[in-house]
Amino acid sequence: MDGQEFDIIIGLEVHIQLTNLKTKLFCSCSNDYRSANPNTHICPICLSLPGSLPVINKKSIEFATRLALALNCEINHEFWFYRKNYFYPDLPKGFQISQYNKAGGKAFGDGGEIQIRLNNHRKSIKINRIHLEEDPGRLVHKGSIVTSPYTLVDYNRSGVCLIEIVTEPVIESPEEAREFLKQLKSIIQYIGISNLELEGSVRVDANISIKGHERSEVKNINSFKEVERALRHEIVRQKNLLKRGKELSQETRHWDEKRRVTISMRTKEFEADYRYFPEQDLVPVIIQDKFIQEINETLPELPNERALRLRREYLLSEFDSENLVLDKNFADFYEQGVNIDPSFGLEEYKQYCNWLMNSVSGRLNEQNLNLEDTKIQPRHIVDLINFIKEGKITTKIAKSFINDMMKGTSLHEIMKWKGKTRISDKVLLKKYAKEVIDGNPKIVKDCRVNTRAIEALIGKIMAKTKGQADPEITRSIMIDLLQKNGVI
Numbered sequence: 001m002d003g004q005e006f007d008i009i010i011g012l013e014v015h016i017q018l019t020n021l022k023t024k025l026f027c028s029c030s031n032d033y034r035s036a037n038p039n040t041h042i043c044p045i046c047l048s049l050p051g052s053l054p055v056i057n058k059k060s061i062e063f064a065t066r067l068a069l070a071l072n073c074e075i076n077h078e079f080w081f082y083r084k085n086y087f088y089p090d091l092p093k094g095f096q097i098s099q100y101n102k103a104g105g106k107a108f109g110d111g112g113e114i115q116i117r118l119n120n121h122r123k124s125i126k127i128n129r130i131h132l133e134e135d136p137g138r139l140v141h142k143g144s145i146v147t148s149p150y151t152l153v154d155y156n157r158s159g160v161c162l163i164e165i166v167t168e169p170v171i172e173s174p175e176e177a178r179e180f181l182k183q184l185k186s187i188i189q190y191i192g193i194s195n196l197e198l199e200g201s202v203r204v205d206a207n208i209s210i211k212g213h214e215r216s217e218v219k220n221i222n223s224f225k226e227v228e229r230a231l232r233h234e235i236v237r238q239k240n241l242l243k244r245g246k247e248l249s250q251e252t253r254h255w256d257e258k259r260r261v262t263i264s265m266r267t268k269e270f271e272a273d274y275r276y277f278p279e280q281d282l283v284p285v286i287i288q289d290k291f292i293q294e295i296n297e298t299l300p301e302l303p304n305e306r307a308l309r310l311r312r313e314y315l316l317s318e319f320d321s322e323n324l325v326l327d328k329n330f331a332d333f334y335e336q337g338v339n340i341d342p343s344f345g346l347e348e349y350k351q352y353c354n355w356l357m358n359s360v361s362g363r364l365n366e367q368n369l370n371l372e373d374t375k376i377q378p379r380h381i382v383d384l385i386n387f388i389k390e391g392k393i394t395t396k397i398a399k400s401f402i403n404d405m406m407k408g409t410s411l412h413e414i415m416k417w418k419g420k421t422r423i424s425d426k427v428l429l430k431k432y433a434k435e436v437i438d439g440n441p442k443i444v445k446d447c448r449v450n451t452r453a454i455e456a457l458i459g460k461i462m463a464k465t466k467g468q469a470d471p472e473i474t475r476s477i478m479i480d481l482l483q484k485n486g487v488i
Contacts (some may be wrong), residue, residue, distance in 0.1 A: 009171075010206060011168065012204060012205070012227075015163075023057060023094070034198065044156045046158045046159045048094075062295060065291070065292060071112035071127055073108075074109060074289075080283075081096060082097075083276065084098045089151065098131065099133065100264070103191035111127060112127035114180055127165060128168050130166070133439075134161065135157050139152070144258065177228060200222065206221075214247075216252075218231075219255075220255070233262055235260060252264075306331060307321040314346075324356075330357070337356075338352050352382075355384065359402050363406060369469050379410075380410065392415075423469045433477050433481055
């Protein structure tokens with residue numbers, strides 16, 4: 001089987017906690033359980049004590065409607081909840097209240113799509129459905145799930161509202177899965193239903209198979225970043241089994257983040273094993289057109305719409321605008337900044353985007369921070385661009401200021417403290433140029449046959465001045481001296 005081509009089939013089930021709700025899905029317990037002591041945000045409904053009855057959280061219907069509209073789903077105007085039966089220590093009822101789209105049942109919304117772009121190729125990732133369900137409790141292990149000698153149960157999470165987004169099996173690579181999740185995260189951030197930076201706010205189940213063979217489901221991948229890694233590993237595992245002549249079995253696997261491997265947990269359950277039947281303690285939910293219209297009118301500008309506007313108003317490229325709007329905080333920061341200085345025009349709009357998406361974003365990635373974790377202000381980058389334009393600092397010097405700006409220090413304070421300004425004194429720069437020419441005869445000789453060697457000499461001056469030499473004046477002086485010496 002060496003050299004054999006394998007067609008990969010991936011479908012994702014993305015579970016999003018609606019963290020911006022104040023209370024749980026079926027009771028009035030606080031939704032904010034993360035900093036609480038175990039088993040303190042619970043009530044008879046959370047624990048399914050005899051005689052307790054659930055009541056639907058109206059705000060959860062509003063949030064689900066927001067997402068359905070943003071994803072272009074067809075909202076079902078009437079549906080009811082089902083009991084999904086399975087036995088697990090974190091599920092006190094012995095079943096989970098969810099939605100079922102068969103046997104007469106309906107999901108919250110059907111269809112929908114998310115557009116992705118990968119290697120300049122666009123693709124529509126079709127969505128099968130979205131639906132509401134309650135979160136189980138949380139199992140706490142000492143160490144890893146594999147080696148832990150015992151398991152503790154915290155029911156604070158029991159009953160927290162989840163919305164599940166189920167894709168069609170049309171994703172063909174881990175990279176496509178990554179791009180889909182980036183776009184989904186952006187949409188959720190814009191419509192304000194969840195903070196996906198919170199621990200445990202997102203879990204992904206990834207169904208993956210090689211065409212013609214049984215699929216595996218990798219359960220409870222706890223972050224979008226880990227999904228791509230888990231899929232890459234699982235593809236290699238399945239391919240290697242097939243190359244050795246082994247058969248693939250349908251099973252559920254666990255993603256071990258520390259070892260970066262999937263571990264077999266159990267033979268995969270089939271849908272019939274869950275024994276779905278209607279939840280008799282909840283009345284049907286009816287959503288009227290007026291309610292949907294009211295929610296639609298309150299929806300903010302979505303990422304794709306904003307990208308189009310940024311291209312129209314600031315003449316950004318398609319690539320820049322689409323990357324900028326992925327994180328709402330970045331897009332907000334950009335628009336605040338470019339509108340501070342009325343003298344800013346097309347050139348400054350592009351420069352501002354470059355500084356934000358390259359230098360600032362790069363430092364954030366290095367330090368594993370989000371923009372909101374820093375104290376950098378839009379004004380800081382405006383000053384940076386203006387100081388470079390006015391010749392007060394060089395681009396190299398400006399880049400060295402980013403870390404201090406992220407701590408909230410103004411450019412004026414940084415320059416006063418570090419004393420870094422552009423050196424434009426021609427007498428001083430001529431002195432440095434002569435020293436570099438005298439000290440590097442081999443490079444000077446190379447300039448006779450290759451004028452690009454001049455850049456090496458200019459680099460020596462930059463090193464002497466720690467990047468403060470004005471590059472244009474330095475180049476002019478260097479070329480003049482080399483011409484007078486008959487080198488070029």
